[in-house]
Amino acid sequence: MxxxxxxxxxxxxxxxxxxxxxxxxxxxxxxxxxxxxxxxxxxxxxxxxxxxxxxxxxxxxxxxxxxSINVTGFFRNPDVWEGIRSVLRDLSAEQDRVHVWSAACADGREPYSLAMLALDDPRVDAEKFHIYGTDINDEALRTAQRGVYRSTRTVDIEDQLGFLSNFHAYVDKHENQFTVTDRVKRHVTFAKHDLINDGAKSGFDLVICRNLFIYIDNEYKRPILETIARSLRPDGYLVIGKAETIPPQLKSAFSVLDGRLRIYQRE
Ligand SMILES: C[S@@+](CC[C@H](N)C(=O)[O-])C[C@H]1O[C@@H](n2cnc3c(N)ncnc32)[C@H](O)[C@@H]1O
Known part of the structure; x- marks a missing residue:
């Protein structure tokens, strides 16, 4: 062989x-x-x-x-989160209810970041927001549901949460362990979903799907993005990873809101 x-x-x-x-x-x-x-x-x-x-x-x-490529973090790429902050502000100003999907959310730090930012930003009404976090990995989803994270030699949770004005309002800290509070958790629901084989959802105002496409074979990027595009309402927002691109065949489905931060809007 x-x-x-x-x-x-x-x-x-x-x-x-x-x-x-x-x-x-x-x-x-x-x-x-x-x-x-x-x-x-x-x-x-x-x-x-x-x-x-x-x-x-x-x-x-x-x-x-x-x-199961589950590397993640709170507020990964802080510059992108400044872009997400503007999107949350716009949605908060325009709508009574806002539905957000963190697709391929790993251990939950991305959807919790969304909920914490909505609570933290004075120009966002967090009460309007519901965040749906999905992943294919059961173990990651169990951690997400527990909402307990630990700093290690290589991961500094306190540093990641430094994006917020005062993270103590959103997590209980005991030594190097951080537990997401119920105030944050009540805005987030988790479920298992396979972006390649399970169907589209509908009516989302914002979908965040970051750092999955970099691992995925080209052939499957397109069906995943089609699933996401169908799950967004017209003019709904999409955020992909900073090192990721929209396949050429799907470019016409989205307009570019911020090319550097990879923030798009569904046509
Ligand atoms: C690198 S993590 C990205 C986490 C988070 N979005 C971020 O950017 O920090 C990639 C995640 O994709 C999930 N994943 C892999 N294949 C998937 C699929 N077909 N459907 C849904 N999630 C998948 C993995 O389990 C992993 O948690």
Whole structure:
């Protein structure tokens, strides 16, 4: 078997036996995640790793964790959040109820950031806002529902929350542990949703879908964005990740509100 064939054998096994849709992700992303598990397990090549994956009871779970790309943060890319703040202000001024969808929300820090910002900004009426957070990953959704986050050696939650005027109004802090308060939680609901296989929603005023497309195979970007476009009301807003782009075939569905911050409006 060539190296490429061995890689495909592992990818197919992961898709068919472990239930993670490797065919939706780009190969360079999959290879990076697999190499990191191969280093950790001491596998010299894809064939050795295939045997470990098949024979070891723990490894399928470890690989799934590594593949579920759940890096996130409160107020990730603060400059983008200044753009989101203007959108929240406009929606608050224009409407009685505002429906926001944080699609692929990982462990909930993105939808909680939306709710905290709505509460924190004096020009936004948070009472009008409901935020819906969805992800494909059950473990991430469990963390989201609990709303408890910890600073670690590499993650400084207090620094992330520094975007707010006074974060103590939105989280209870005990040493390095931060618990989102009920005042914030009551604006947010979580549910499982697969952006590739599950249907569109409807009537959203704002959809935030950031840092998913960078991992996704080109072929699937378009159906995901079509799902999102159908879920937005006309003139509804879309925010994608700073390193992401709208595929050419879908450019006409959106007008650009801020190209640098990747904020768009549905035509
Ligand atoms: C890198 S995180 C981005 C989190 C957050 N949006 C942010 O920018 O900080 C990507 C998330 O996409 C989720 N995901 C991957 N494939 C998905 C799919 N098909 N449908 C919904 N979520 C998916 C992963 O579970 C992960 O939580």
């Amino acid at each position: 060539t190296e490429e064939e061995s890689f495909l054998r592992v990818a197919t096994y992961v898709e068919d036996e472990i239930g993670f849709a490797t065919s939706h992700y780009n190969d360079s992303y999959l290879k990076r995640r697999l190499s990191s598990r191969m280093r950790r397990t001491g596998a010299a090549d894809y064939d050795e790793y295939f045997d470990i994956l098949r024979d070891d009871t723990e490894e399928p779970g470890e690989l799934l964790d590594a593949l």
